[in-house]
Amino acid sequence: MAVPRPARLRPSDLLRLGGYGLRSRPLRAVLSALGIAIGIAAMVAVVGISSSSQADLDRKLAALGTNMLRVSPGQTMMGDEATLPDDSLSMIKRVGPVLSATATGSVSDTSVYRSDRIPEQETGGLSVVAAQLDLLETVGANMADGTWLNAATARYPAVVLGAGAARRLGDIPTVYIDGRWYTVIGVLGAVALAPELDNAVLIGWDAAKAYLGFDGHFTTVYTRAVESQVEAVKAVLGRTANPENPDEVDVSRPSDVLTAKRAANASFTALLLGLGAVALLVGGIGVANTMVISVLERRAEIGLRRSLGATRGQIRTQFVSEALLLALLGGVGGVGGGYVVTTVYAGAQNWPTMVPPWAVAGGLGATLVIGAVAGLYPAVRAARLAPTEALATG
Known part of the structure; x- marks a missing residue:
């Protein structure tokens, strides 16, 4: 069975x-x-x-682009702070694949205050930066409030606050810089590719010379190049900005930081x-x-x-x-x-x-x-x- x-x-x-x-x-x-x-x-x-x-x-x-390059002075052979030549910006603009270039300059020995009654040592870590009028387009920045500097306001005591500076100073109509009141005409949004601008108080190039003793030296040059030629442009920017001492120039690509x-x-x-x-x-x-x-x-x-x-x-x-x-x-x-x-x-x-x-x-x-x-x-x-x-x- x-x-x-x-x-x-x-x-x-x-x-x-x-x-x-x-x-x-x-x-x-x-x-x-x-x-x-x-x-x-x-x-x-x-x-x-x-x-x-x-x-x-x-x-x-994708929105900001990866074709921006940042040029800044490095150090000399002796270890001192180098400077960019006065014609460095115009020389960079002559490079074929460069689409645009602009510059900022650090205004030394100045501090920003909400009021003239704040002690001098309480600076808040904010810097004053002289800016050229085409800065926004080149670095891909936008205004969060107010207006950007123009040919008129760039000659007078008027400033634009970076996003971080605006948070620290609060919603105020004026700031006190080096014994003078400056009108706040706008506030920048956060700048992803140039975060150093977030904690800056931006003033027109001519006004910085007239009121703050700005020496006119470029601290940072921002450039936009043809996307396919970014690496080639990066390779020649040092020699272009300072032909005599190219080793004293730092060139970086901000998108690489992100x-x-x-x-x-x-x-x-x-x-x-x-x-x-x-x-x-x-x-x-x-x-x-x-x-x-x-x-x-x-x-x-x-x-x-x-x-x-x-x-x-x-x-x-x-x-x-x-x-x-x-x-x-x-x-x-x-x-x-x-x-x-x-x-x-x-x-x-x-x-x-x-x-x-x-x-x-x-x-x-x-x-x-x-x-x-x-x-x-x-x-x-x-x-x-x-x-x-x-x-x-x-």
Whole structure:
């Protein structure tokens, strides 16, 4: 007489059995899934926030352009502060691929105050900078309030505050500089490619000479070049600005600074991903612990199923499926939680929300791997129980 073959468990049967095991102990299942969810949420949120930051940087660079170069005096052979020649700006404008060039000059030995009654030592760390009229277009700045300097106001005691300077000084109509009141005619927005302007009080070139004893030397020259020729222009700017001493000229590309900050953030992101992986590992251990206890508590069920003809393979499959379902529930919750965290944080920073599809797929894939590994040992242990032993100890 042929021995009947055991019926095969269909996927719906496995889902029903796994769901029954979780429903019978809901609090334990929720706590175990929570460990997985925290790990996946941390990893998805870190990747999402990092991607959102990158998208914001790309958006800023697309708007501001990566073709701006910054020229400033370096140091002499003796270690003293160098200066740019008076004709350096006009020479730079003659370079073929240069689209525009403008300059600012630091007005030394001047301090800015809200009032003439503030002690001299309380300067607030603000600088006075002489600016040319085409500065805004070249550095990609915008006015947050008021108007920019023009041919008339650039000759009189009128100033424009940088974004940081405006925050420190507050909403005031005038500032006190070197014994004279100056009218505030505007406030700049934050300048991403020239952050040194944020804490500056900008005054017209002629007014700085007439009222503050400005020597007219260029402190910084900003240039815009044809995008495809930026590196070539950068290579010749030093020799162009100061042919006699090109080594005394510093040339930089401000967009590289933003990219470098992004690279530094990437290292921090890797650290956070590591912490998320640790949380995921802890969650996997929680799933394994839950499944081991479940096997111990369900010996009678295992023995009954074995006595009714269930094979060891079916018992193994049942408990592995239960572990997979438990981990998957945590993974889905973690992906949702990570997306919510990313959305809230990106919205607070005015970033576009970006959660890469590979992060979602990777998170769910990691939960399945964790669930399979965590449930394997308890499943094997359950399958090894003999029916009589399981019924006797159940």
